[in-house]
Amino acid sequence: MVMSENGRAWSLTERIGSGSEGVVYAVDEARPLVAKLVPEPPDPQAYRRRIARLVRQRREPRTVRLLSATPARVAWPMIGVRAGSRGADGIDGYVMTDMRHAHQPFVHLLTPDARRVLLPRATWATGLAAALSLARLLADLHTEGYVVGDLKPDNLWVDADGGVGIADVDSWQFTDGGETFPGRMGSPGYTAPERIGAPAGTAPDAASDDFVLAVLVHQLLMCGLHPFAGHPADGADYLSHDDNILHGRCRLLDRTSVVLSRSAPPADLLPRRIGDLLRAAFGGARPTAAVWAGALAAESAPGRLRTCGTNPLHTHTVERPWCPWCDLAERAADSYPARPAPHGRDGTKDVKGVRDVSENSVEEKAAWQR
Structure with missing residues (x-):
């Protein structure tokens, strides 16, 4: 059971997750709600003040704009709560x-395994x-003066169409009423x-978020690598x-600096524009989230994607002359394998080999790679 300052109580059900600071529980409520409790914040009084300010900001125009999307893009604190006593033994959260x-x-x-299932x-x-959705979300947050600081997969959510949402707002850096609430978290x-x-x-800034955005864009477009x-x-x-x-x-900065397994997606899987932005991000001249959003939108435009003629789950940039996923399938490293074919009239299964119908010769491939 948790209770707010105004005396409203919520019953908690199962524990559904935990992080470096807090534990998240499902709430017994008709609406889809959860409660995050932080047992040992570095400064309990400062943490309570942080949550109170975030709850208040929920009604401000800059936050209303962030929360207007459906489905929700941000799991914003709705109300501060406390579990246990009002004394030192109580646990704060929202x-x-x-x-x-x-x-x-x-x-x-x-x-790959989770994605397939x-x-x-x-x-x-x-x-x-998803990369485009994340870049737009981060650009919107930066425009409204928020810095995530601890941007990482564990704080992010995605739907079947690639729409991205974010949680753990209580660790963000923001300013309210002239007071700065610094971000303090970071993840390996x-x-x-x-x-x-x-x-x-040491406080984060928008540029530090932009570096991590580039890491996540790379992972999204390189099968988690x-x-x-x-x-x-x-x-x-x-x-x-x-x-x-x-x-x-x-590898993008110096292909001779690391050794990767043969199952790793090839670097040339990336559109040239995206590869250039990643090299800039990791080389010191970081593109902003807004720049990333523009580039990723351009790569998502009609005519910029090609689908393999053999496996409809094999989609790649039009800049790639043949299907890279079919190449990886030959090494038993296909990240987007075809679904099992339906049984034929004779009860057997179609087990055609996975090949791009627009096959290129070995010589053509070698020439393109050079």
Whole structure:
């Protein structure tokens, strides 16, 4: 049971998730709601003030604009609540929209096995749509003065069409009434290089969000592959994505800097415009979320996508002369395999090999790759 300041009570049911600070419970309510409780915030009084300000901002024009979409794009705090006593033993938190009502965890789109089962209609075009939706969402947040700070897959949600939503608003950085509520969180693999190893409390900014946006765009368009994945090619031990970030070990920046498995999607799977923006983002000249939104919208325009003639789940940029997913299928690494064919009249299954109908010769492929 949790209770608000005005005495309203909500019953909690099952525990549905937890993060670095809080625990999320389902709420016994006709509306799709959940409650997040934070047992040990660094400064409980400051945390309560932060939640109160966010609840108040829900009625401000800049926030109303963010919350006007259907389905909801942001799980905004609706009201602050407390579990337990009003003393030191009580736990603070808030009630918010349950994103599961219209979305799935974002990571389902990044993980081939989960995608095949939970998002069976998803194609590379779905990843492109999600990248565009995320870029537009982040651009809108930055326009309204919000910095996410801890942008990562665990805080994001996605629907079957690639629409993206975001939760964990209580960790954002924002200003209210002249007071700045700094962001303080960060996650391994999803932190801009200038914040890795920085003193505790170092505030994020829009540029640090933009770096992580580029990481997520890469993952969405490269079947979950982190852009700083890979074993150091210089013989050094692999330590972490963050270590590779700090040392600039990235295939897009230097193809000789890391060693990846043969099952990794090829770098030339990306449209040239997107590849150029990713190199800029990881090389220091970060495109803003708004720039990303414009580029991803252009790549989503009619005529910019091609569908394989053999497998309708094999979608790729028109710049690619043949199907990259068919190539990966030959290595048993197809991220978008065809669904099982229906039984024929004789009771057998159609087991045609997965090949692009517009086959290119080995020589043509080699010439294009050069």
